[in-house]
Amino acid sequence: MSDMIVPNLLTDESGSPMAFYIHAQDPLREKYLKIIRDNGGYIEPSEVNADKNQYVQLSSYPVPRRTTFSFQFIDDYLDKGGSVYLEPYQLNPVKRSADELDEQDVRTAKAMAQAMNKKAKGPPKSTTKFTVEADNYILEQVRLKPRFRTSHKFFEELAQHDLLKGHTGNSVRSRYRAHLEHKLLYVYKTDDYDRLILDASGNRIALPVAHAKTIKNRFTADDDYTLCESIINHVLNTQDRETLQTADDKLTRLPDGVLNEANFLVSISFFDEFARQNTGHSSLSWRDRYRKFARVYGLQRYRDDYRKAMGTKEGPQPMKNLTSRESKSEKKAQITAKKLKANQVRMDMSAHDQALLADELARNHHSQLHHNHHLTHQLDSAGVAAVANMAVGQGALDEEIGEVKNSNIDDALRQVGVGAGRVQIEDDLVNPDVRALGIHQTDHSAIHPNLGGASVDGHDFEGLELKVDADSQDPWAKYMVYLPRDVLLTALFSDKFIQFEPNVIDRARELLTTLEPDDVGVLFDEFEKLGFTRAFVGHILKVTSSSVRYINDYLYTLRDALHDDRIDLVEVLFPRGHNGLWTPEQDFDLKEGNMQKLGFHDSESIGARRQFLGL
DNA sequence: GACCACACCCACACACCAA
DNA sequence: ATTGGTGTGTGGGTGTGGT
Numbered sequence: 001m002s003d004m005i006v007p008n009l010l011t012d013e014s015g016s017p018m019a020f021y022i023h024a025q026d027p028l029r030e031k032y033l034k035i036i037r038d039n040g041g042y043i044e045p046s047e048v049n050a051d052k053n054q055y056v057q058l059s060s061y062p063v064p065r066r067t068t069f070s071f072q073f074i075d076d077y078l079d080k081g082g083s084v085y086l087e088p089y090q091l092n093p094v095k096r097s098a099d100e101l102d103e104q105d106v107r108t109a110k111a112m113a114q115a116m117n118k119k120a121k122g123p124p125k126s127t128t129k130f131t132v133e134a135d136n137y138i139l140e141q142v143r144l145k146p147r148f149r150t151s152h153k154f155f156e157e158l159a160q161h162d163l164l165k166g167h168t169g170n171s172v173r174s175r176y177r178a179h180l181e182h183k184l185l186y187v188y189k190t191d192d193y194d195r196l197i198l199d200a201s202g203n204r205i206a207l208p209v210a211h212a213k214t215i216k217n218r219f220t221a222d223d224d225y226t227l228c229e230s231i232i233n234h235v236l237n238t239q240d241r242e243t244l245q246t247a248d249d250k251l252t253r254l255p256d257g258v259l260n261e262a263n264f265l266v267s268i269s270f271f272d273e274f275a276r277q278n279t280g281h282s283s284l285s286w287r288d289r290y291r292k293f294a295r296v297y298g299l300q301r302y303r304d305d306y307r308k309a310m311g312t313k314e315g316p317q318p319m320k321n322l323t324s325r326e327s328k329s330e331k332k333a334q335i336t337a338k339k340l341k342a343n344q345v346r347m348d349m350s351a352h353d354q355a356l357l358a359d360e361l362a363r364n365h366h367s368q369l370h371h372n373h374h375l376t377h378q379l380d381s382a383g384v385a386a387v388a389n390m391a392v393g394q395g396a397l398d399e400e401i402g403e404v405k406n407s408n409i410d411d412a413l414r415q416v417g418v419g420a421g422r423v424q425i426e427d428d429l430v431n432p433d434v435r436a437l438g439i440h441q442t443d444h445s446a447i448h449p450n451l452g453g454a455s456v457d458g459h460d461f462e463g464l465e466l467k468v469d470a471d472s473q474d475p476w477a478k479y480m481v482y483l484p485r486d487v488l489l490t491a492l493f494s495d496k497f498i499q500f501e502p503n504v505i506d507r508a509r510e511l512l513t514t515l516e517p518d519d520v521g522v523l524f525d526e527f528e529k530l531g532f533t534r535a536f537v538g539h540i541l542k543v544t545s546s547s548v549r550y551i552n553d554y555l556y557t558l559r560d561a562l563h564d565d566r567i568d569l570v571e572v573l574f575p576r577g578h579n580g581l582w583t584p585e586q587d588f589d590l591k592e593g594n595m596q597k598l599g600f601h602d603s604e605s606i607g608a609r610r611q612f613l614g615l
Numbered sequence: 616g617a618c619c620a621c622a623c624c625c626a627c628a629c630a631c632c633a634a
Numbered sequence: 635a636t637t638g639g640t641g642t643g644t645g646g647g648t649g650t651g652g653t
Contacts, residue, residue, distance in 0.1 A: 148644095151644060152644070167621085170623085171620050171622090173621095175619090175621095178620095215645090216644055218628080218645080268637095269635095284629060288628070288629065288630085322627095325627085621649105622650075625645105626645095629641105629643095631640085631642100632639085633637100633639085634636100634637085634639100
């Protein structure tokens, strides 16, 4: 902008400034304030004055029920030395009614979000070049966790590593995808829990990349065909022909060979069995594929289309584009639009009305305080806004609050660095509101958080609960039952236990330090390797509400008992009066509310038990 | 103007949950 | 126990702006 040479463009012939209005919240306000002033123009601070004088409002986005023009006008006007008309830059030519969300609100919200985002991100980002060292580091990290190599989350967490400072998750991911993936060549062999498998001499085992699965598998045409065929056969074998061939009107009989798919009954157990035979997807995924795709497309239709397509050059294609869920950004825009709407109503309310309303509400809510009608003069603007918001309705606000909560949680989770072997959410977040959202303290991520591999010293069992509740449908839940009281010692330990004595308990406790919330299976497996029977592990989890801290406590008492010759098995299995350790009797008391009998449990133990039992 | 770092998008695989 | 609704974040991109 060479305004040293060019005379002030934003003035009229008489030299008086051209006047504009820019809403105080507009993200580009500061930028254009400067540009316009530098070129001799004027920005009216008051909306009322601007309206009175019909000053042009410039905006980053269309504002419902106001006439606004794009900042591009200023850019072009200055660029072309003033030979530009205003009209084409108008953002929202249509005046609309005040009620009901419409597309424009949503568009506005989107544009606003985008504009705000730019502002929030601050001045133009500088970029950091990837070094050879960083590249190699990324590759090695991918090799260590091959299943996560397509995960956004994985790279987001990877970006926290010191070696990758200055890069974002996005950039590390795209660096890998665009420049490193073809250099990967091999990955390390890992077990079902994504832990490295070492060979006999303790070395990592290299594996061709193609052998390493990722987290999710796309459904192939063959998958879809097998699914459709199997379901058709299944219903033919399990349901009567008449039902299957009856049309929706319940009267007409369909021609032979045509089945009414609306009458198909396909139980969950079918998908369990099917997933056992077809291991590429979980039972839940197969069921979902059936619900969202096969049933929509038509199973018989897909079967026939597949067979037909076998003869073509292209070959059969998997089903696609049959889901129609609102995209996330769409949803967000809807919510933002609602908020805007609420704000708009507030802005539309005259100052006088706002004052009356505030006064009115204040009388109702604080009637003991005897306010006169000058009350509103004592309210600050935030107070008036809050009061007006009440008039707008709680709905939009509720969503706002919900979103704030969620983003707080997000932030808290984000603070959990990759090196932090285990999740520790700040205390102030572990409150009833957070619990009400169904978020476990430890339940933060689909992938294991300790990508950095920082070792844990085993003293922070605080709050880690394995993610299985006694009454859930988790396959591990069925093992989590009390043993009978007359059980024999031999039912608790296998021969291996003798082999590993006397260190078994300590090794078991050590193992606890490595667990993640989803590692119930790991715990079962590893404890069995140490010589615990599965039934006993289940019993321990039942007694301890599957909380790692209490499992640790239990192992202590178990160790002491084992060192005592005169072992009282019942006392070991059903410890009385121990905080965090539960028995069937105590469960009963908890359900019945006989809290006086549970005095030795602290509130944390009781809370954990409630959650564990689904009370 | 090509290349790169980084942001953003969206269908859907997989999962969980309430009714 | 089924069932449909829906949350989550992957998997595979495209868009954008700096260098």
